[in-house]
Amino acid sequence: MLKKRIIPIELLSNKRLVKSIKFDDWRDVGDPVKASAVYNSNTADELIFLNVSRDHRDTAPLREYLRRVSEVIFMPLSVGGGIASIDDAAFMILNGADKIVLNSRAYNQPEIISETANRFGTQAVVICIDVRLGENGEPVLYSDCGRRTERVTLEEHIANVVTAGAGEIMIQSIDRDGMMQGFDIDLINRVMRAAPVPVIAAGGSGAIDHLREAFLKTDVAAIACGSLFNFSDTNPLRAKAFLSNHGLPFKVV
Incomplete structure (x- = not known):
């Protein structure tokens, strides 16, 4: 059985980490480097680090923090937000990111997907669908x-x-983002029926039971979790211990 993964999401805006509710109502939740180090010590399986600044839709914020974050973690790191070319993608991977x-660019520039996959492998490309x-x-x-x-169906x-x-x-799920009321199970299953590749679910984590x-x-x-780790006393280590007791397999660290 394949090992399951729990992945903290860090949202970067104006040099701080933030957490949103339905992609709005931003709250400051800490320092990017310090928070990443904490997740590393709590044995998170991976880390997703996204630039969500609406004023800076380029890779400058990611480039500023990529090296500093990669120096304090020893787990796979995925970065996104503002990547607009194969050169942007290559810079991220060659400077500390694993994926x-x-x-946005996946809708109208599929060549970024193809060229990155051809150069670094398909495992290096994650497509986020909001x-x-x-x-x-x-x-x-x-x-x-x-x-x-976007005028395309989910399956297409x-x-x-x-x-x-x-x-x-x-x-x-934008509807569930920051609500801490659980995941949209029907939506996740719909994606899994359509996707022949691994699926990460995000939007709705509020308790380990979710x-x-x-x-x-x-x-x-x-x-992938944001609010659960920012607004409760749960961390990845505790979550994995609880879920392992329910027969779910996780990597032993």
């Missing part, structure tokens, strides 16, 4: 930090990015 995370449920209950895909709708987009070379899909439910009801490969 890049693409969202979703809100429409009035008819169907998922609507968003890019540009949740500000622009998954097929497109996997064909281009994506090695992993991260599905993020992680247990998502793992057991969807067989998702990994769960």
Whole structure:
């Protein structure tokens, strides 16, 4: 059985970590480097580090912190937010990142996916898909930090990015972001039916039981958490110990 993963998400804006509610209502949650070191000591399986600044949609914020963060962690690091070319992607991977995370550019520049996968392997490309449920209950895909709708179905987009070379899909519910009320199980299962690659679920973590439910009801490969680790006394080490007691396999550190 493949090992499950618990992945903290760090959102970078104006040199601070923030946490959002439904991609809005930002709250300061700490220093990027110090927080990363804490997650490392708490045996997180990976770390996702995203630039969400709406004023700086380029890689400058990531470049500033990439080396400093990579020096204090000893786990796979995924970075994204503002990557706009193969040169941006290559810089990240050659300077400390193990994977890049693409969202907006995956819709109209699939060559970034393909060229990165060809150079560094498909495992180096994660595609993040931000979703809100429409009035008819169907998922609507968003890019540009949740500000622009994309005219493609969830299944079509998954097929497109996997064909281009994506090695992993991260599905993020905007409706559940920061609400700490649990994951959208139906949405995760829908993605898993469409995706022939590993899936990371994000948006909704508020208690360890939410992680247990998502793992057991969807067989998702990994769960990415923000609010759970920022606004409760739970950390990755404690979460993995609890979930291991329910028969879920995790890497032994």
